[in-house]
Amino acid sequence: MPTIPITANERRIPVLSPFVYLASQSPRRRQLLEQLGVAHQLLLPDPDEDSEALERVLAHEAPTAYVKRVTQLKLDAALLRLQRKGLPVAPVLCSDTTVAIGRTIFGKPADAADARRMLGVLSGQTHRVLTAVALGTTEKRLQALSVSRVTFAALSASRIRRYVTGGEPMGKAGAYAVQGEAAAFISHMSGSYSGIMGLPMFETALLLRSFGIH
Secondary structure, three states, X not given: OOOOOOXXXXXHOOOOOOOEEEOOOOHHHHHHXXXXXXXXXXXXXXXXXXXXXXXXXXXXXXXXXXXXXXXXXXXXXXXXXXXXXXXXXXXEEEEEEEEEEOOEEEOOOOOHHHHHHHHHHHOOOEEEEEEEEEEEOOOOEEEEEEEEEEEEOOOOHHHXXXXXXXXXXXXXXXXXXXXXXXXXXXXXXXXXXXXXXOOOHHHHHHHHHHOOOO
């Protein structure tokens, strides 16, 4: 079950808005939000914002703690951005996805060699895909977590090399995109397909309803 802490006070005061801000550059997250039929506007980082710095892993940080923390940092940055730009007030939606085996976190590959390394480790193994999603304003914020499990078939070095050469792994947690060519690597999957893509629709819908958005 998703963890969505809602206080009694929050239940009495619903936040009504005709739209939400999506603070993400991911076209996949935008596509999934459109699939829910939710009106939204993009609230992207300014050129001088160091978005990558928010995703740095702390020493000895567990994957669940990491993805929750990064999502909250993204929401903090987006709410400040909203105030700085003087835009109309509306809830802001943020999300972060990471791949993990045990306590080892597989983020976005630094380069092609790093992508090949990650895929080599994931080959023939079952890993977790954790996606945290947060929705909030300056007065109220909620978060939910989706955890899925994905099993890769054994991948040869040449198959990994061909996949990485195509460029799809870059910018993707764990160096693969479930909705792309990497779908052919997956022998088993359990959990949320949309969560693996980057925005768990069930959990996101729960958060939206908590803010009076249907």
